Amino acid sequence: MRQLYRWSDTVTQEETLDFAPLEQILDRYEGQQSAVIPVLQQAQEAFGYLPRPVLETIGRRMKVPLSRIYGIVTFYSQFCLTRRGRHIICECNGTACHVRGAVKIINAVEKELGIRAGETTPDYEFTYEVVYCLGSCALAPVAVIDGQVVGHLNPERMVRIIRSLNEKNQQQEEVNA
Numbered sequence: 001m002r003q004l005y006r007w008s009d010t011v012t013q014e015e016t017l018d019f020a021p022l023e024q025i026l027d028r029y030e031g032q033q034s035a036v037i038p039v040l041q042q043a044q045e046a047f048g049y050l051p052r053p054v055l056e057t058i059g060r061r062m063k064v065p066l067s068r069i070y071g072i073v074t075f076y077s078q079f080c081l082t083r084r085g086r087h088i089i090c091e092c093n094g095t096a097c098h099v100r101g102a103v104k105i106i107n108a109v110e111k112e113l114g115i116r117a118g119e120t121t122p123d124y125e126f127t128y129e130v131v132y133c134l135g136s137c138a139l140a141p142v143a144v145i146d147g148q149v150v151g152h153l154n155p156e157r158m159v160r161i162i163r164s165l166n167e168k169n170q171q172q173e174e175v176n177a
């Protein structure tokens with residue numbers, strides 16, 4: 001997924017948004033008011049989330065009231081209104097994972113990242129979420145990390161994964177510098 005802002009930027013999100021890809025998406029759906037959901041999906045894919053200026057632009061171009069757009073994005077859990085991290089870690093604490101030590105993993109991740117479940121690190125590198133059953137109980141304890149199911153976790157392995165993602169981030173930053 002291509003992100004349209006630099007992860008290391010500390011300036012406000014509005015200052016770094018590039019609206020050109022959004023205009024392209026909207027051009028494709030010109031005059032199709034019923035296509036709000038696919039437009040929102042593609043906008044989220046482009047930006048990683050749906051900031052207010054993006055929603056306002058969609059509403060203006062598609063002639064759909066902002067209130068209706070907000071109604072849609074708050075109804076469907078697939079839409080996200082706040083900026084999330086470059087890496088999304090979704091840890092399971094459902095029954096099967098819980099009895100196999102998920103809480104120790106959660107504690108280790110929170111300590112390693114310095115955030116609580118449901119939060120994003122201040123540098124927007126990681127978003128950490130805890131859910132209740134990912135449907136892969138046979139792999140418990142399990143997490144989905146950047147869309148990949150990772151099973152049979154333990155605290156040490158999870159911390160290693162996070163550190164390796166951090167190293168890759170730093171290497172990427174050096175390449176981009």
Ligand code: FES
Nearest residue numbers: 092094097134136
């Ligand atoms: S309880 Fe964790 S995947 Fe089902």
